Amino acid sequence: MRAEIVAVGTELLLGQNVDTNSGWIAQRLAESGIDCTHQVRVGDNVDRIADTLRIALSRADAAILTGGLGPTQDDLTREAIAKVAGVQLERDPDVMADIEAIFARRSRHMTESNRRQADVPVGATVIAQRLGTAPGLICPVGDQVVYALPGVPEEMKEMVVRAVLPDLRARSGETAVIASRVLRTWGLGESGLAELVAPRVDALEGGPPGAPTIAFLASGMEGIKVRVTVKTPDAASATAALDREEAALRELIGEGVFGTDEETMEQVVGELLTDRGLRLGLAESFTGGLIAARIVGVPGASRWFTGSVVAYDASVKRHILGVPDGPVVSAQAAVAMADGACRALGTDVALSTTGVAGPDPEEGLAPGTCFAGIALPGRTTEAVTLRLLGNRLQIREIATITALDTLRRRLLKLG
Numbered sequence: 001m002r003a004e005i006v007a008v009g010t011e012l013l014l015g016q017n018v019d020t021n022s023g024w025i026a027q028r029l030a031e032s033g034i035d036c037t038h039q040v041r042v043g044d045n046v047d048r049i050a051d052t053l054r055i056a057l058s059r060a061d062a063a064i065l066t067g068g069l070g071p072t073q074d075d076l077t078r079e080a081i082a083k084v085a086g087v088q089l090e091r092d093p094d095v096m097a098d099i100e101a102i103f104a105r106r107s108r109h110m111t112e113s114n115r116r117q118a119d120v121p122v123g124a125t126v127i128a129q130r131l132g133t134a135p136g137l138i139c140p141v142g143d144q145v146v147y148a149l150p151g152v153p154e155e156m157k158e159m160v161v162r163a164v165l166p167d168l169r170a171r172s173g174e175t176a177v178i179a180s181r182v183l184r185t186w187g188l189g190e191s192g193l194a195e196l197v198a199p200r201v202d203a204l205e206g207g208p209p210g211a212p213t214i215a216f217l218a219s220g221m222e223g224i225k226v227r228v229t230v231k232t233p234d235a236a237s238a239t240a241a242l243d244r245e246e247a248a249l250r251e252l253i254g255e256g257v258f259g260t261d262e263e264t265m266e267q268v269v270g271e272l273l274t275d276r277g278l279r280l281g282l283a284e285s286f287t288g289g290l291i292a293a294r295i296v297g298v299p300g301a302s303r304w305f306t307g308s309v310v311a312y313d314a315s316v317k318r319h320i321l322g323v324p325d326g327p328v329v330s331a332q333a334a335v336a337m338a339d340g341a342c343r344a345l346g347t348d349v350a351l352s353t354t355g356v357a358g359p360d361p362e363e364g365l366a367p368g369t370c371f372a373g374i375a376l377p378g379r380t381t382e383a384v385t386l387r388l389l390g391n392r393l394q395i396r397e398i399a400t401i402t403a404l405d406t407l408r409r410r411l412l413k414l415g
Contacts, residue, residue, distance in 0.1 A: 038056065069150050088121075092120045094126075127159050179229070182260060197252055272411040300383070372403040
């Protein structure tokens with residue numbers, strides 16, 4: 001069973017509203033084993049909606065439309081579906097009674113335009129509205145089916161769960177689950193990562209039907225994601241297949257994988273510190289508290305994070321952190337800042353950052369030149385040199401996650 005999602009609304013094309021409905025529906029389809037082949041947006045024009053629907057039905061078994069079911073003149077989804085199905089619209093007296101009752105309960109005047117929401121293509125089944133006024137529709141078109149749902153997310157979601165998914169599963173005649181897992185990586189370029197994973201991709205391409213698939217998702221300041229997708233008869237077998245594939249990919253990528261799905265770098269660092277009974281302190285210069293801000297966003301961070309010294313001015317670095325005379329953007333300064341953070345904050349572990357965010361050079365160093373200091377128990381404090389590209393904000397954000405990643409890799413080696 002293949003389905004296509006069509007989001008209706010000129011406001012989506014103008015960028016005035018963001019289409020979150022399609023992504024949510026696609027996730028629910030995957031959970032039910034329904035393949036989502038395309039997602040399309042179209043404006044409020046009856047001919048264009050009808051053309052888009054015809055194209056959707058030319059390549060899918062079902063089309064799910066959201067939006068365009070309201071009472072105003074630009075709500076044209078019902079008319080477009082009737083046009084494609086080759087039927088007329090009829091005013092449904094039961095739907096009309098429901099709409100009138102809704103307005104009566106709310107003590108609101110119902111305008112004549114609201115009656116349009118009771119117009120139903122001949123042969124369609126109405127999905128009763130429980131949260132708003134616009135009912136949904138299940139419309140047969142030959143051997144295929146069109147679902148029309150309100151654009152209001154809460155109303156749409158309720159109808160998908162209650163009516164659309166059960167109907168799709170019944171029509172498909174099969175039980176399946178489509179599941180995905182995302183491996184999150186940092187420190188590898190897209191081409192380099194693809195080269196590492198190539199043996200696994202090649203093996204799967206020559207595998208049996210239904211073998212897992214691998215895709216790469218670049219996500220800017222959060223690294224490159226490797227997504228594994230499987231389609232199996234049930235959730236348990238999907239989890240087992242994803243576990244096997246994750247193990248194989250981790251073997252190829254190694255420490256480049258820092259987490260899965262929604263795990264963040266700071267969450268993973270926190271887990272490593274907790275497992276080792278260690279607490280972290282920070283000394284930030286040009287990152288200006290960005291690392292601390294990410295960390296305090298993790299629930300329970302107080303168990304492993306003590307605090308941060310934001311030492312932007314050179315005098316603060318010297319007087320509070322004990323940075324000696326000389327350049328304050330250097331490996332030596334980063335080491336002194338990390339040691340100073342351990343002393344000032346009473347921690348076992350410290351991470352420091354100092355660098356040039358730009359746009360101009362500083363102390364003879366080009367923008368993007370950064371140093372991260374790492375102090376660990378029983379180890380000599382070290383500094384790592386980073387050479388980053390981007391504008392001022394990008395350099396600071398990349399330095400933030402790269403410094404955390406550097407600490408993560410050192411903690412892994414502590415055992």
